[in-house]
Amino acid sequence: MDSSAWGMLMQGAWTTAWISATSIAIGVVLGLLVALVRLARIPVVHQVLGLYISIARATPLVTLVLFIFLTAPTMGIHLNRNVAGILALTLNTTAFNAEIWRSAFNNFSKEQREAAMAIGMTPWIYFRRIMLPQITITSLPGLVNEMSFLIKGSPAIAVIGIVDLTRVTNRISAVTYDPLPPILAAAVIYMGIISLLVWLQRIAERKANRLAV
Amino acid sequence: MHEPATSETTMVSVAETADTSVVAAAVSIRGVSKSFDGTEVLRDVSMEVAPGEVVSILGSSGSGKSTLLRCINWLETPDRGEIHIAGDRIGMSDTGKPMSRRELAGMRSRLGMVFQSFNLWPHLSVLRNVTEAPIHVQGCSKAEAGERAMALLEKVGMAHKCDAFPYTLSGGQKQRVAIARALAMQPKVMLFDEPTSALDPELVGEVLAVIKDLSKEGYTMVIVTHEMEFARAVSDQVVFLDKGIIIEKSPPEEFFVTPKTDRVRRFLELEAPTA
Numbered sequence: 001m002d003s004s005a006w007g008m009l010m011q012g013a014w015t016t017a018w019i020s021a022t023s024i025a026i027g028v029v030l031g032l033l034v035a036l037v038r039l040a041r042i043p044v045v046h047q048v049l050g051l052y053i054s055i056a057r058a059t060p061l062v063t064l065v066l067f068i069f070l071t072a073p074t075m076g077i078h079l080n081r082n083v084a085g086i087l088a089l090t091l092n093t094t095a096f097n098a099e100i101w102r103s104a105f106n107n108f109s110k111e112q113r114e115a116a117m118a119i120g121m122t123p124w125i126y127f128r129r130i131m132l133p134q135i136t137i138t139s140l141p142g143l144v145n146e147m148s149f150l151i152k153g154s155p156a157i158a159v160i161g162i163v164d165l166t167r168v169t170n171r172i173s174a175v176t177y178d179p180l181p182p183i184l185a186a187a188v189i190y191m192g193i194i195s196l197l198v199w200l201q202r203i204a205e206r207k208a209n210r211l212a213v
Numbered sequence: 214m215h216e217p218a219t220s221e222t223t224m225v226s227v228a229e230t231a232d233t234s235v236v237a238a239a240v241s242i243r244g245v246s247k248s249f250d251g252t253e254v255l256r257d258v259s260m261e262v263a264p265g266e267v268v269s270i271l272g273s274s275g276s277g278k279s280t281l282l283r284c285i286n287w288l289e290t291p292d293r294g295e296i297h298i299a300g301d302r303i304g305m306s307d308t309g310k311p312m313s314r315r316e317l318a319g320m321r322s323r324l325g326m327v328f329q330s331f332n333l334w335p336h337l338s339v340l341r342n343v344t345e346a347p348i349h350v351q352g353c354s355k356a357e358a359g360e361r362a363m364a365l366l367e368k369v370g371m372a373h374k375c376d377a378f379p380y381t382l383s384g385g386q387k388q389r390v391a392i393a394r395a396l397a398m399q400p401k402v403m404l405f406d407e408p409t410s411a412l413d414p415e416l417v418g419e420v421l422a423v424i425k426d427l428s429k430e431g432y433t434m435v436i437v438t439h440e441m442e443f444a445r446a447v448s449d450q451v452v453f454l455d456k457g458i459i460i461e462k463s464p465p466e467e468f469f470v471t472p473k474t475d476r477v478r479r480f481l482e483l484e485a486p487t488a
Contacts, residue, residue, distance in 0.1 A: 115332035115391075118286055119346040119398055120322025122314055129349055134336050211335045211380075 001181050005172045009182060012168030013189045019082060019164070020151045020193075023089035027150075028143060030090065031097025038098070039105055049098075056095035061156035064088045069160040085157035093150045100142040104135040134211055140204040148194045165189060237300030239264045239402050239433040240285055245294030247280055247457075254280045255291070256457040262402070262450075264299075267434045269444035269465075272454035273480060278437045281454065282406050285435065286324045287317060298323055299401050322350055325395030329407040331387040333379040333394070339366065340375040343394045351398065358397070365393040369423050385416030389423055396427075403427065405436040441484050445469050453477050 001009075038049050056064075065088040072079045079087070108131055116126040155166035163171065169186050173179035240262040247255040254277040262268050270278040283289040285296055287304045296303050303320045306312050312320070333342050343362035347353040353361070366372040369389040379387055388408055395403060405424065409417040421443050428434060428447045438444055444451060444465065451468040453461040453476075461468065461477050472478050 109332075111328065111330055111332040112334055114288055115326075115328065115334070117318075118288060118321055118324070118326035118328075119395065120318045120320075120350045121346065122318045125349050129345060130334050130336075137336070209380075 001172070001176065001185065005176065005182060006185075008168050008172055009165070009185055009189070012163055012165040012186070013193075015163060015168075016151070016154055016165040017193060019085055019089065019157065019162070020147075020154050023086050023093055024147050024150060026086075026090045027093035027097050030094040032101050034094060034098035035101035035105060038102060053095045053098055056091055057099075059092070061088065061092055061153045062159055064092055065156050065159055081157075081160050081162050084160055085162050089150060089154060089157065092153075093146060096146045096149075097143060100139050100146065101135070104139045105131075108135060137204055137208045137211060140208075141201055144197050144201040144204075147197055151193060151197075152190065236264060238262060238297070239266070239299055240435065241295075241297040242281070242285070243295045243297075245281070245284055245291045245296065247277075247284060247289060247291050254457050255284070258294070258454075258457070258459055260452060260459060260462065262433060262435055264401075264433055265431050266449045267428045267432075267436065267447055268450045268452060269448040270435065270437045270452045270454060271439075271441075271444060271480070276454040277457040278454045279406055282404050282435060282437050285402075285404055286321050286326055288326075318350070322346070322398050323401045325398060325400035325403045327388070327391050327395055327403070327405045327408050329410050331379075331384070331391045331411070333387055333391055335379050337378075338375070339371060339377050339379070339382075339390050342379070342390060343397045346394070347397050362393065362397055365396050366390070368396075368426070369393045370419070383416060384412045385419045388412065388420045392420075392423055392427075401433065403432055403434045405434065405438070407437050407439065409438070409440060439484070441469070441481070453480070 034049055034053070038046055040046075059067075065085060068088050068091075069079065069081070069084040072084065112130055113126065116130050121129070155164055158164055158167035165186050169179065169182040172182040176182075238261040240260075242258055242260050245255055245258045246253065258277075258281060260268075270281060272278045280289055284291050285298075285303075287296075290304065295305070298320060301320065304312055304317065306316065334345065337345060340359065340362055343365060344353075344355070344358040347358040347361060348355060363372055363375065366375055369392055371386060371389050371393065374382065374386065374390075379390070382390065392408075408424065409420050412420065417440070421440065424434070424436070425443075425447050436444070436447070445468075446465075448465045450462060451465050452459055453468070453474075455476050460474055461472065463473070468477070469481065472481060
């Protein structure tokens, strides 16, 4: 592999990284909001979100990416490839994250809630100061797991022409006729990105030990 | 109706004119009933706690004493009856509608509660457990809340652990921090829900000593407990609940020495054979 091949690889890695990071950032927050809204059990909204989660979790990423990219123009929306890719990844990961957050809410200590209510905290102060900091830490292993699934599943966005880290290896081997080196190099980069996440997770878990009362 | 009811009735009528009288009861419970799944846990309970008074609630398990305490700060919602804190009704607004969450939180901040299982917030240090509510509920500055917290931690003998996290503390230490946390809101009344029941026997003393100190400082307290010696030493009034009804209310020397009912006599023989 020459330097131009490395350059292409790095560009692919960057594409994968920023599109995944954007989807993760939106998906984690949106998943929290979906879980919160479901917690309120508002009729209709509750069922609609439940249906969304079931469908999004059951749909292959490739299908979702193609569906969004192909149907948006028929509804008069012109999506740039990157936006379509981010939208698909976000819709997918939000559904999984919402379930992770929801189980954290459901398992949260009733005693701590009572202590907060008894001392005069409003539900909002309780949520922000007592519950959220703790469920963020306890949910992190699940969330990081989902993040790594998303990154590893992100080559699906290549079907609409985004040149990500996997797609770029095809392009390089089309010139060099030697597919193995770029594929191995890409694999190492994927591992690097994911081990960064796992490292963050480990720090969080160390913090989580404190939460064992 | 039972014997103590007559004296309570007169107290209720005093409280009803509380708007015009000088001192309102710190806690006034009027005709409170509560059922869980069709089982009546409290039946038409009325009692008063005067400012500065220490009242112990005794009774065998399942008598409704914890439920009664939890009704006072509306952690349980009574089915019937009213509860007033220093003259203000809790749970219901003047118009008879349930209070908003914000109004309820405001009322609750005037009551400190100590739980059987401590219920400290594990993600916060000892100091921050105590300063959290003053800062984020009362809007105190960090410096002011910190100063107040350190003074209280000093009082309960936990100042040296201010930077520790709850998981490193013993049960007795956790409970002392929980007491400081409740005191930090400068409540009008302290509620203790079996504060020593989850403790190893050798740790009970340190917690009771702290509560005893508070009683000497004139705090108004309502204490649900199984510690007979302690109740006798610390209380101005002892209330005995049986199957959701107050069957005795008297000063400790009367309650423990010359109980009026057979039920209490039997209870004392079982719980405190030496008394």
